[in-house]
Amino acid sequence: MELAGEEDAFAALEARAAAAGVETVAPGLAVADAVDPDRVRGLAYTRTALDLLGRADADPRSARAVVEAASIDREGTVAVRARVVRDSADVSTAEAERECGAALVERGFDVDLDDPDHTLRVLFADDTCLVGWVVAESVRDFSTRKPTDRPFFQPGSMAPMDARAYANLAGAGPGQTLLDPMCGTGGVLIEAGLVGSDVLGNDAQQKMVRGARENLAHYLGDDVGHDVIRGDATALALRDDAVDGVVFDAPYGRQSKIARHDLDDLVSSALAEAARVAPRGVLVADRSWRTEALDAGWRVTDSFERRVHRSLVRHVLVLERE
Template identity: 85%
Template sequence: MEFVGDEDRFAALEAGVAAAGIERIAPGVAVADAVDPGRVRGLAYTRRALDLLGRADADPNSARAVVEAASVDREGTVAVRARVVRDSAAVSTSEVERECGSALVARGFDVDLDDPDHTLRVLFAGDTCLVGWTVAESVRDFSTRRPTDRPFFQPGSMAPMDARAYANLAGAGPGARVLDPMCGTGGVLIEAGLVGSDVVGNDAQAKMVRGARENLAHYLDDTDVECDLLRGDATALALRDDAVDGVVFDAPYGRQSKIARHSLDDLVGDALAEAARVAPRGVLVADRSWREAAVDAGWRVTDAFERRVHRSLVRHVHVLERS
């Protein structure tokens, strides 16, 4: 598996919704025991998954030796694509493509660089070379859903790529139902819906509910997912116990809550308790750690990340399971 960005631990955790037995072996790459190609398409921080032919030293001759020795059960045209991950190896990718391509031609394959039936990927990461056939690639269309391009926009909206990753960590996917109890403009719900989840949004402000409804209609009307939006208090949700499979929300960032009767500490703590009532797993994103509040609310914090957005904002990501 080939990761995006430079936060491999975070990428590997998200990739766990599409693969089992993930092991990071070099910067930007990991191996796994099993991969669901359909779920790979919906990942944010994984670029693609390969059917691994072999591992070798990071040089063109070793890569060619893997191709020559591997059992190949594919038919049709091929292309070879080589890449150095994060500039971590001094290798000529054009030389690698020539060497591995000639090895495939010697085995009877025809090369088609424009529209091949199969693509052989050769990845170099540090002193490691991985050779494999591409079996799935994630859909990298996040720029088409920039917050400023949505029908309804408010400053502070989360980037779609991050929203997708958090939704995946909260259990989004076909057959799941995902809740955002502070949904704002609906960015997390859009990304959860696009990977097949039914979605439920809640917000204290009527204008946010109206705006989120407009955004969800724009991006999800052509899908089969169900979208429900409610105006209400995140600390007293109009949902039954265990109503959803996962919950994900972006807590207020050091600002006055729009629910005047709550302090920020009470708002987040009580919202966490409500989330634990309606879902077995969740993700909380905030501008500081809420680990103690999450534990007090009935959660176990299974993973935590500090992810820099810009110089003045670091997002604290809490991955939660009901204790």
């Protein structure tokens, strides 16, 4: 698997929404026991999944040796695409493509660089080379959903790529229902809906409820179930275990008009209410709410600090109910 971004631990955790046994092996590269190609297409921080032929040292001749030794049961035309991940290896990708292409031709394959039946990917990172057939690529259309381009926009909206990743970490996908109890303009819900989840939003401001409904209708249409209600995140109008996952972006202390002690009460109570309605969740904030999450009945399975810009670091807690 070819990872995106600069945080391999975060990308690998998201990749587990589509793969089993994910393990990073070099900067930007991971291997897995099995992948679901349909789910790979909905990942934010994975670019490509390969049916691995083999692993080698980071040089073109070693990559060719993998192709020569591998058992190949494919028919049709082929193309070879080589890439150095994050400029982490001093390797000629053109030479790698020539060497691996020649090995395939010797094995009876015809090359078609424009519209091949199969694409062989050769990925170099650090001292590692992974060689395999492309089985899935993520749909990287996040720029088509920039917050400023939505029907309803408010400053401070999360980037779609990050919103997709957080939704995936919370278990978004077909047959799942995802809740955002502080949904704002609905960015997380849009991304969860686009990977097949039914989505439910909640916000205390009627303006946000109307705007999020407009955004969800625009991007999701009738493809998945979606609704937004006005309500209090600390007292949701939902039964116990009503949803499969919860994601919310807590108010940021420096930007919020809420007093500090009131903000503490709000987030603590929202965490407890989220644990009542869902077995897993993701909390995003400008500080770590680990103690409050534990007190609310959650177990913190993973945590990350993700720099957005010089003055903002997002703290991400991945949660499972005790």
